[in-house]
Amino acid sequence: MNLLQNILQNISKPLLSVYFTAGFPELNSTSVILHALEKSGVDMVEIGLPFSDPLADGVVIQQSSQKALANGMNLQKYLQQLAEIRPLSKLPFILMGYYNPVYQFGMENLLRECSKIGIDALIIPDLPPQEYEEKYKSLFEQYNISFVFLITPQTPTERMHKIDHLSSTFIYAVSSAATTGNALEIDEKKLAYFERLKSVGLKHPIIIGFGIDGKQNFDLATKYAAGAIIGSAYIKIISQSTNIEQDTENFIRGIRN
Amino acid sequence: MIQNKYHANEKGYYGDFGGAYIPEMLYSNVEYLRTNYLRIIENPEFQLEFNQLLKDYVGRPSPLYFARRLSETYGASIFLKREDLNHTGAHKINNTIGQILMARQMGKTRIIAETGAGQHGVATATVAALMNLECVVYMGALDVQRQAPNVARMKMLGATVVPVHSGNKTLKDATNEAIRDWIQNPENTFYIIGSVVGPHPYPDMVSRFQSVISEEIKIQLLEKTGRENPDKIIACVGGGSNAAGAFYHFLDNENVELIAVEAEGLGINTHQTAATTAIGKTGIIHGSKTLLMQTSDGQIEEPYSISAGLDYPGIGPLHAHLFVTGRAKFYAATDHEALVAAKLLTRLEGIIPALESAHAFAVLPKVRLKQNEIVVINLSGRGDKDMETYLKSNF
Numbered sequence: 001m002n003l004l005q006n007i008l009q010n011i012s013k014p015l016l017s018v019y020f021t022a023g024f025p026e027l028n029s030t031s032v033i034l035h036a037l038e039k040s041g042v043d044m045v046e047i048g049l050p051f052s053d054p055l056a057d058g059v060v061i062q063q064s065s066q067k068a069l070a071n072g073m074n075l076q077k078y079l080q081q082l083a084e085i086r087p088l089s090k091l092p093f094i095l096m097g098y099y100n101p102v103y104q105f106g107m108e109n110l111l112r113e114c115s116k117i118g119i120d121a122l123i124i125p126d127l128p129p130q131e132y133e134e135k136y137k138s139l140f141e142q143y144n145i146s147f148v149f150l151i152t153p154q155t156p157t158e159r160m161h162k163i164d165h166l167s168s169t170f171i172y173a174v175s176s177a178a179t180t181g182n183a184l185e186i187d188e189k190k191l192a193y194f195e196r197l198k199s200v201g202l203k204h205p206i207i208i209g210f211g212i213d214g215k216q217n218f219d220l221a222t223k224y225a226a227g228a229i230i231g232s233a234y235i236k237i238i239s240q241s242t243n244i245e246q247d248t249e250n251f252i253r254g255i256r257n
Numbered sequence: 258m259i260q261n262k263y264h265a266n267e268k269g270y271y272g273d274f275g276g277a278y279i280p281e282m283l284y285s286n287v288e289y290l291r292t293n294y295l296r297i298i299e300n301p302e303f304q305l306e307f308n309q310l311l312k313d314y315v316g317r318p319s320p321l322y323f324a325r326r327l328s329e330t331y332g333a334s335i336f337l338k339r340e341d342l343n344h345t346g347a348h349k350i351n352n353t354i355g356q357i358l359m360a361r362q363m364g365k366t367r368i369i370a371e372t373g374a375g376q377h378g379v380a381t382a383t384v385a386a387l388m389n390l391e392c393v394v395y396m397g398a399l400d401v402q403r404q405a406p407n408v409a410r411m412k413m414l415g416a417t418v419v420p421v422h423s424g425n426k427t428l429k430d431a432t433n434e435a436i437r438d439w440i441q442n443p444e445n446t447f448y449i450i451g452s453v454v455g456p457h458p459y460p461d462m463v464s465r466f467q468s469v470i471s472e473e474i475k476i477q478l479l480e481k482t483g484r485e486n487p488d489k490i491i492a493c494v495g496g497g498s499n500a501a502g503a504f505y506h507f508l509d510n511e512n513v514e515l516i517a518v519e520a521e522g523l524g525i526n527t528h529q530t531a532a533t534t535a536i537g538k539t540g541i542i543h544g545s546k547t548l549l550m551q552t553s554d555g556q557i558e559e560p561y562s563i564s565a566g567l568d569y570p571g572i573g574p575l576h577a578h579l580f581v582t583g584r585a586k587f588y589a590a591t592d593h594e595a596l597v598a599a600k601l602l603t604r605l606e607g608i609i610p611a612l613e614s615a616h617a618f619a620v621l622p623k624v625r626l627k628q629n630e631i632v633v634i635n636l637s638g639r640g641d642k643d644m645e646t647y648l649k650s651n652f
């Protein structure tokens with residue numbers, strides 16, 4: 001059982017997952033940030049592999065990606081950094097990135113590296129379920145790496161079940177029709193969607209992301225789901241920070257308390 | 258009967274290229290299109306309205322013009338397919354008419370588009386005005402500057418033009434932003450893509466709407482020469498929609514030589530180029546697996562061309578397939594060669610071509626032409642929008 005599976009089987013409080021872009025604000029910030037997040041009590045991390053053209057991301061993550069690439073981040077360095085940090089951390093690591101850099105590296109090469117290092121799951125938003133099922137499912141199983149699928153307010157119920165069936169750890173529910181970083185606006189439609197997520201009867205836990213920017217949204221989302229993911233709001237904090245450890249702790253405490 | 262060798266299969270693959278590499282946020286829209294586009298297009302009422310608009314509104318059929326002096330210069334019979342004479346000045350409107358009818362059929366109330374040269378943006382703003390639909394066009398901030406006349410036209414047509422400041426501020430970046438808009442407006446918005454790029458079914462759908470070009474060439478050439486098949490067809494390729502339209506009905510006839518011309522920019526080895534087939538590798542861009550200019554690490558490379566409409570780091574999956582199978586020959590023309598070709602065409606025939614189209618003419622000195630060979634060049638658009646660039650280059 002990997003760290004992620006372990007956490008998901010023993011959920012005692014709402015899970016807090018944090019996304020940040022590797023190599024931002026500095027090339028070697030990754031270890032500082034991971035340490036700070038772990039100390040502050042987050043449950044898991046999504047570590048972004050920067051891409052030149054991140055279609056599903058809003059301005060904040062676009063800019064952090066651009067800066068990270070300019071800093072010299074690439075998949076090789078990314079794996080190197082995580083390999084060094086892994087022995088010092090108990091957090092589940094999830095790689096979040098776009099398909100093209102992974103495609104160039106080779107999926108099997110990547111899965112082999114992830115398995116060696118201890119990266120538990122991959123989120124690749126532009127790799128669709130059908131392609132995963134036909135080309136990669138057996139490889140992921142072979143290396144015991146989980147592929148995390150997205151669902152959205154527009155995903156038909158039948159398809160949610162199909163995705164549930166293909167999933168092995170959790171399902172990433174996108175909070176609204178949006179790119180990352182758009183503040184979540186709660187209205188009746190959204191609540192109806194959250195209700196649907198809760199009542200549709202998926203086997204795997206759901207974690208809600210996109211637009212979760214603080215305690216209020218986190219508390220609301222986790223009424224309906226096992227956890228929630230904070231990305232852009234955290235990247236904004238560290239992009240202006242002169243003391244990442246302290247600012248991370250304050251930010252996370254503000255959500256958890 | 259159309260064979261499948263050079264056409265998309267039901268999953269949208271041309272050989273190894275194509276597909277729909279989209280985030281889940283776009284799934285419902287793309288899936289609806291995928292499962293309905295053929296039914297909608299093949300509906301007789303749709304066909305009737307589409308053809309009527311192409312005739313009375315666009316002014317089709319566009320003439321097939323025998324370019325006498327150009328022919329004498331190169332020693333072949335050269336015909337120009339005059340897409341430059343269409344309403345709005347390029348081939349782009351063939352596609353936007355088709356897609357706006359599709360959007361209306363699907364009950365969409367808001368139209369978005371990306372544009373490079375601004376021709377697709379103008380063609381989209383035009384049909385949106387015609388159908389009384391809201392229209393937002395994304396355009397790289399650099400292109401907003403270098404194609405200013407088209408920005409003015411879009412605004413007059415009632416469209417909102419949004420300048421995009423990411424990347425090189427050109428077509429790729431405008432497309433990223435249009436896709437992000439679509440993600441955020443999945444219910445009311447139809448994305449009118451301007452070339453044979455994007456997730457399936459767009460490449461096939463746009464090819465079909467543009468296929469009227471080769472359908473007419475066959476008829477017109479038969480009238481003029483007694484043959485319906487030329488020896489060669491030449492077209493420029495940005496994403497590849499005018500080339501797809503000009504090639505479409507000849508794809509399965511291997512006796513017709515297909516010649517695609519990409520923008521070489523300052524030269525293949527300068528990194529200031531948009532010649533995808535020369536330096537690209539298989540990758541994923543804008544929802545499609547295709548040839549792509551990229552770093553060894555899989556980051557998309559910023560392209561360069563003097564021509565905003567060809568300044569794109571990929572090509573449509575059909576063209577990637579035509580390239581690797583050898584069905585089409587790919588050439589590249591530099592900025593300078595395109596400018597020289599534009600000037601020559603202007604002085605020989607009294608036709609000022611779009612900078613994009615000028616690239617197609619620029620390979621005439623490079624391809625081996627036989628005496629009496631019949632060559633069709635797709636003159637995809639007119640040069641009004643490029644006057645500033647032409648004047649700056651010392652004509």
Ligand SMILES: Cc1ncc(COP(=O)(O)O)c(C=O)c1O
Binds near residue numbers: 451613
């Ligand atoms: C006149 C003209 N020709 C060609 C192109 C290139 O597009 P495509 O390769 O899709 O025909 C453009 C694009 O803006 C254009 O305006």
